[in-house]
Amino acid sequence: MPDIYTPDLMEVVNVRKQTPDVKSVRIQFQNKARASQFDFRVGQFGIFSAFGSGESTFNICSSSNWKDSLEFCFRKVGRVTEALWRVEEGDTIGFRGPYGNGYPVEKWEGKNLIFLGGGIAMPPIRCAVWYALENREKYGNITVVYGARTVADLVYVDELAEWAKRDRVRVIQCVDPGGQTSDWKGEVGFVPTVFERAKVAAENSVALVIGPPIMIKNTLPVLEKLGMGPDSIYTSLENRMKCGVGKCGRCNAGPVYVCKEGPVFTMEQLQKLPQDY
């Protein structure tokens, strides 16, 4: 019987340790017919599982243009992520998805893109950056401001360096005060202040802000000062989910099921929702 809760079986094709407690895992459908049908939008999420330990929800952090595999990235914090941490190339894990709305990348065409991320929020920004770089002619200037607690906590550092080499791309990395090393070349400070210091021109721009609530809260006034309206600032909510398909009753923020109508919202939409996220 086909059912919406039975996952696809995926083969692990690559595991990378990004930081002492963050790994990224690339997976492929074992069922080749399923692989050829599969499509998703950047910004959508999946429900990934280690059999015996359970399921957990992560953004699909690869670009939707990469057809041979998909990738997710997680921090080891609980039962499921401890089990996923032990996964090696060739192992089998479960995947359900894609779920959620994804980023409105068509609407963003012709605009400058400002990406502001904190900590483990890089993966959901990374997929959008690669998507924009692969459709470079459709987007204006790309600015990435990415901060982590310490130098050792930055993820996808090789890719940050790769993006910085591209045309019309500016990448600013920062670490919290005290998190720098003696050879640290990036900025020291929190994302909102570092972004403000960078004096990014914000006309005709959209911003994607993802990170801890405190980072988002302090970044919004900076964007506002630059003249950005709440309809041009996007974020991705992280409400806890189980089913992913609007049934289990867990992820709602006020009247909105985050798994169906989100996880991507504009600040304008969030301002109308009760503080339930």
Add this chain to the structure above:
Amino acid sequence: MSEIISKAGLRELAKEWIAQGKVVAGPVQTKPGLVMYAKLASADEIVWEGFVRPANSVKEFVFPRHELLCTYKMEGNRVELANDGAEIPAQILLAVRPCDAAAFPILDHVFNWDCRDELYNRRREATTVIALACESHDESCFCTSVGLSPQAERGSDVMLFDLGEEYEVRSLTDKGRALFAGKAQPSERTAPTYMGPDPRFNPEQVKQFVDGQFTSPYWQEATLACLGCGACAYNCPTCHCFDIVDEGNSQHGKRVRNWDSCQFGQFTLHASGHNPRPDQGSRQRQRVLHKFSIYPEKFGEILCTGCGNCTRNCPEGQGMLTLLTGIEHA
């Protein structure tokens, strides 16, 4: 023209259904003073009168508290998955209260919008609901506040009304007619109307309050006694939140879904430690919000049938009714 069946005749009919291999469930006295919906081993077990309503809800026959999603088996680094292909036997829910029957069409929305939940639907389709109209209510009952009544037909395939020695039989669907075809006799007798409890609150006013007063101190103050035990949700005919977990080891096991409740602290706890609903006030508010605002906005119906089980099962004697009637004075 309505139909009647003698009480003895209905008991015989239930025996026939059980003999045919159908699952028949109804109110059973599981221990002194406690009536619960349960599967009948024999038709004589059913309790027809002398109580207001069972302590649990009948939803578990369509949405079990623990349900297999799939099994997994590991061979080296390969995994094999298998679904539960077991046939769901036809089941008859007998002498169900109208407030339980009405929950099924309400639940149908969430398990069918956007994508179909086959696990729910296969049980739902195998089920025939024979409701017995209420003739009494207690201080926890409030069906008339949410648009239902002791004689509401919503969600029933057949409605029975107590006429003393007989039941009036009103077959409402083809499924229901099939069960009673040739078993009930035409009759002129119909049951008198029973009005049930007076309305206790206005659901529209509840919606306005929970939508507009999300941060009101009322939610904290009115729920200080709440223990967060979840008994209100587990015994509610319409609460349907669930969790998905693995049971087993790294070699073999099963993925299951279990009932869950918005009253539990871990329900919305993020991996980061952040919890959007950190206290019982916000969790009880969520229960009201879901039932009286979110669900009506999405599916056009209140996610509550007024059965009062949340209050009857609450160790603090609270429940929905306490919270909802209090809104008027908040």
